[in-house]
Amino acid sequence: xxxxxxxxxxxxxxxxxxxxxxxxxxxxxxxxxxxxxxxxxxxxxxxxxxxxxxxxxxxxxxxxxxxxxxxxxxxxxxxxxxxxxxxxxxxxxxxxxxxxxxxxxxxxxxxxxxxxxxxxxxxxxxxxxxxxxxxxxxxxxxxxxxxxxxxxxxxxxxxxxxxxxxxxxxxxxxxxxxxxxxxxxxxxxxxxxxxxxxxxxxxxxxxxxxxxxxxxxxxxxxxxxxxxxxxxxxxxxxxxxxxxxxxxxxxxxxxxxxxxxxxxxxxxxxxxxxxxxxxxxxxxxxxxxxxxxxxxxxxxxxxxxxxxxxxxxxxxxxxxxxxxxxxxxxxxxxxxxxxxxxxxxxxxxxxxxxxxxxxxxxxxxxxxxxxxxxxxxxxxxxxxxxxxxxxxxxxxxxxxxxxxxxxxxxxxxxxxxxxxxxxxxxxxxxxxxxxxxxxxxxx
Amino acid sequence: xxxxxxxxxxxxxxxxxxxxxxxxxxxxxxxxxxxxxxxxxxxxxxxxxxxxxxxxxxxxxxxxxxxxxxxxxxxxxxxxxxxxxxxxxxxxxxxxxxxxxxxxxxxxxxxxxxxxxxxxxxxxxxxxxxxxxxxxxxxxxxxxxxxxxxxxxxxxxxxxxxxxxxxxxxxxxxxxxxxxxxxxxxxxxxxxxxxxxxxxxxxxxxxxxxxxxxxxxxxxxxxxxxxxxxxxxxxxxxxxxxxxxxxxxxxxxxxxxxxxxxxxxxxxxxxxxxxxxxxxxxxxxxxxxxxxxxxxxxxxxxxxxxxxxxxxxxxxxxxxxxxxxxxxxxxxxxxxxxxxxxxxxxxxxxxxxxxxxxxxxxxxxxxxxxxxxxxxxxxxxxxxxxxxxxxxxxxxxxxxxxxxxxxxxxxxxxxxxxxxxxxxxxxxxxxxxxxxxxxxxxxxxxxxxxx
Numbered sequence: 088x089x090x091x092x093x094x095x096x097x098x099x100x101x102x103x104x105x106x107x108x109x110x111x112x113x114x115x116x117x118x119x120x121x122x123x124x125x126x127x128x129x130x131x132x133x134x135x136x137x138x139x140x141x142x143x144x145x146x147x148x149x150x151x152x153x154x155x156x157x158x159x160x161x162x163x164x165x166x167x168x169x170x171x172x173x174x175x176x177x178x179x180x181x182x183x184x185x186x187x188x189x190x191x192x193x194x195x196x197x198x199x200x201x202x203x204x205x206x207x208x209x210x211x212x213x214x215x216x217x218x219x220x221x222x223x224x225x226x227x228x229x230x231x232x233x234x235x236x237x238x239x240x241x242x243x244x245x246x247x248x249x250x251x252x253x254x255x256x257x258x259x260x261x262x263x264x265x266x267x268x269x270x271x272x273x274x275x276x277x278x279x280x281x282x283x284x285x286x287x288x289x290x291x292x293x294x295x296x297x298x299x300x301x302x303x304x305x306x307x308x309x310x311x312x313x314x315x316x317x318x319x320x321x322x323x324x325x326x327x328x329x330x331x332x333x334x335x336x337x338x339x340x341x342x343x344x345x346x347x348x349x350x351x352x353x354x355x356x357x358x359x360x361x362x363x364x365x366x367x368x369x370x371x372x373x374x375x376x377x378x379x380x381x382x383x384x385x386x387x388x389x390x391x392x393x394x395x396x397x398x399x400x401x402x403x404x405x406x407x408x409x410x411x412x413x414x415x416x417x418x419x420x421x422x423x424x425x426x427x428x429x430x431x432x433x434x435x436x437x438x439x440x441x442x443x444x445x446x447x448x449x450x451x452x453x454x455x456x457x458x459x460x461x462x463x464x465x466x467x468x469x470x471x472x473x474x475x476x477x478x479x480x481x482x483x484x485x486x487x488x489x490x491x492x493x494x495x496x497x498x499x500x501x502x503x504x505x506x507x508x509x510x511x512x513x514x515x516x517x518x519x520x521x522x523x524x525x526x527x528x529x530x
Numbered sequence: 531x532x533x534x535x536x537x538x539x540x541x542x543x544x545x546x547x548x549x550x551x552x553x554x555x556x557x558x559x560x561x562x563x564x565x566x567x568x569x570x571x572x573x574x575x576x577x578x579x580x581x582x583x584x585x586x587x588x589x590x591x592x593x594x595x596x597x598x599x600x601x602x603x604x605x606x607x608x609x610x611x612x613x614x615x616x617x618x619x620x621x622x623x624x625x626x627x628x629x630x631x632x633x634x635x636x637x638x639x640x641x642x643x644x645x646x647x648x649x650x651x652x653x654x655x656x657x658x659x660x661x662x663x664x665x666x667x668x669x670x671x672x673x674x675x676x677x678x679x680x681x682x683x684x685x686x687x688x689x690x691x692x693x694x695x696x697x698x699x700x701x702x703x704x705x706x707x708x709x710x711x712x713x714x715x716x717x718x719x720x721x722x723x724x725x726x727x728x729x730x731x732x733x734x735x736x737x738x739x740x741x742x743x744x745x746x747x748x749x750x751x752x753x754x755x756x757x758x759x760x761x762x763x764x765x766x767x768x769x770x771x772x773x774x775x776x777x778x779x780x781x782x783x784x785x786x787x788x789x790x791x792x793x794x795x796x797x798x799x800x801x802x803x804x805x806x807x808x809x810x811x812x813x814x815x816x817x818x819x820x821x822x823x824x825x826x827x828x829x830x831x832x833x834x835x836x837x838x839x840x841x842x843x844x845x846x847x848x849x850x851x852x853x854x855x856x857x858x859x860x861x862x863x864x865x866x867x868x869x870x871x872x873x874x875x876x877x878x879x880x881x882x883x884x885x886x887x888x889x890x891x892x893x894x895x896x897x898x899x900x901x902x903x904x905x906x907x908x909x910x911x912x913x914x915x916x917x918x919x920x921x922x923x924x925x926x927x928x929x930x931x932x933x934x935x936x937x938x939x940x941x942x943x944x945x946x947x948x949x950x951x952x953x954x955x956x957x958x959x960x961x962x963x964x965x966x967x968x969x970x971x972x973x974x975x976x977x978x979x980x981x
């Protein structure tokens with residue numbers, strides 16, 4: 088059986104699933120309930136000088152019948168007195184001594200940092216997470232992402248914390264920056280023990296088209312929020328990978344951003360995360376999702392023969408490279424299963440209007456199964472992505488694997504197109520219909 | 531002679547004594563969706579390219595488009611998409627045999643996934659437009675030419691809407707007191723309620739402004755001559771007549787009734803429609819299934835459907851047969867009625883068994899049997915209105931008594947007359963009638979332009 092327990096930068100937990108700092112960790116009641124349900128750790132909702140919130144606070148992107156594919160909030164850090172938070176913090180720690188209980192912090196001055204670090208350590212925190220990520224409300228006051236966006240400031244504030252910290256310190260990074268590895272390296276230079284990413288992405292979640300205001304609406308007005316939920320996972324994965332591969336970072340990474348099921352969790356681990364933080368999906372479904380997360384991860388590890396989380400961390404990283412090192416000789420084409428095809432012809436119209444006109448319809452209108460024109464198929468995958476039937480369109484390898492040539496190698500060999508009408512153009516042999524053919528088609 | 535007795539079991543339906551009880555017995559098989567249901571159902575549509583559902587729709591409604599419009603909360607847009615192709619969009623969503631049309635060809639079925647509930651989505655969108663009295667169309671400025679429409683059934687109504695859209699004044703002459711022809715008078719009440727039908731017709735009338743003259747039969751040569759004088763073109767949407775006679779003994783007995791007449795009575799008089807304790811329905815078409823279901827829902831203790839051929843030869847759609855079976859109707863096959871027996875009142879039906887030989891149905895000698903019953907419903911097809919149609923000069927009918935028209939514009943062999951609906955096609959669905967009425971209106975518009 089797989090062992091889910093972790094030691095993340097010195098913070099031990101029975102499993103890698105932690106609640107991210109946010110509404111689900113607003114109180115001891117919630118955290119205690121989560122630990123009881125099976126969560127391995129929790130990052131307490133960010134503590135500092137208590138704030139005052141507005142109503143409403145959240146907005147969502149619904150994709151077709153799926154609620155909250157993306158989620159945005161304009162809620163700030165904890166609005167509760169520090170004393171209340173810390174009392175409850177101690178209470179939770181007493182009941183769950185082996186779970187990871189981490190304090191998320193956000194204050195301004197060196198003095199305040201020293202004070203609050205000392206206070207939460209006294210309350211029994213297993214680690215600290217510095218909130219340098221919040222992109223709304225707090226950053227205007229010089230905190231949150233205002234720190235995360237300035238590597239030098241981030242480094243300085245981190246070093247203040249390190250002066251008082253006796254427990255591991257995690258720096259939480261904002262994605263609202265062009266190169267995530269810069270603040271990640273600054274965290275390392277400031278002495279941090281780990282990083283966590285991503286915090287929310289600055290966003291307008293949507294516009295109320297009846298009242299000409301964006302969501303979430305406060306009276307008649309709104310403001311930008313922080314975007315998260317399943318929709319941000321691809322952005323988070325890329326940033327985690329960038330930090331994991333960067334030689335100047337080399338810190339344990341706690342992965343955050345759209346984790347909802349065990350597959351998401353495995354993906355984050357494979358690109359370099361060694362603990363995982365979840366918030367939006369708990370806000371959607373409650374703490375109970377931990378059963379599916381743990382069971383899925385366990386089954387996967389057993390299936391693949393992984394004994395510990397550590398064995399999995401970063402497994403996909405060696406296979407992620409720069410575009411110029413990809414094999415230009417690797418060729419796949421689509422293949423449609425006659426047996427499985429239901430005749431929706433979504434692949435046809437996607438390829439026809441959105442790609443390379445490599446799918447043809449049968450002349451017999453009774454036969455709705457499209458055919459691949461292999462000569463035109465560039466192996467882009469689009470048809471297989473739009474196909475609604477499991478396993479109906481597969482991509483078949485066509486090259487024999489004997490040749491490998493990359494753009495990088497071709498550049499070195501001076502074998503690349505260099506002029507506008509170069510005969511080395513990759514699409515030269517591709518058949519494209521004459522533009523006027525478009526007007527002759529059946530309406 | 532062999533006598534077959536059907537054991538009387540406790541009937542599933544009690545005889546409805548109150549309006550509430552009637553509604554319970556005739557619960558809608560395609561009830562109106564609520565907003566949430568429509569939202570989730572519409573989310574499932576794949577938006578197929580060159581979608582099979584559109585091709586299967588006699589009115590060629592752009593189904594994937596209106597479903598997408600529902601899903602994006604552009605409900606009025608969805609209603610417009612529907613009404614642009616079918617003026618009876620609301621009723622058709624409920625009464626169309628979607629199981630064998632649009633929903634029957636939904637690509638999901640190939641992976642054993644439930645088809646989209648297209649009919650119910652269609653009714654959802656159009657009901658929303660109707661409830662909000664949304665004026666989806668603006669009629670053109672009035673033109674001088676006037677058109678007469680005979681019959682306010684689906685074909686006539688659709689024809690009138692399209693003509694009004696182009697600005698032609700339309701007078702509809704309707705023999706009965708209510709519009710919509712068989713919709714109100716002949717479609718089983720568990721498929722659609724009369725109020726729903728009249729609400730849609732009123733809505734259409736408020737948009738298009740055609741005039742309906744109720745209780746105004748056009749029956750004689752003189753009637754026709756008057757119309758010919760006053761109107762530039764005439765549309766024949768007269769449908770079919772009463773139930774055809776079987777030409778067997780006992781058809782005149784009390785409690786022997788035609789299916790069309792039985793359903794009409796039920797639709798108009800509801801609770802006061804009497805059914806026997808034991809009802810025999812003769813026929814194997816969709817009207818037979820409706821009549822049998824209706825009899826069962828009215829509290830008949832046993833309903834026996836007798837069809838002369840075998841099950842495979844039965845014309846009713848499979849799902850219609852299933853609907854009848856589900857309310858307790860029992861079917862017997864290869865039984866041809868020889869006589870309806872009784873003394874003043876029906877007491878039974880005498881049958882002979884049949885078998886198919888060389889593709890022809892043959893009676894089996896010596897196989898007579900009888901079934902006791904106290905009511906017989908004949909669902910053996912409706913008569914053509916040939917006698918009336920013969921009054922129109924140069925109007926050609928085909929061998930089956932159907933009005934011959936040009937396929938592309940519904941024009942008859944008398945250029946002033948156009949036709950559509952059951953009188954033209956011999957009796958099909960409401961949606962076919964609506965499509966043909968609309969097609970003929972386009973033909974009339976072209977005809978009037980040339981004049």
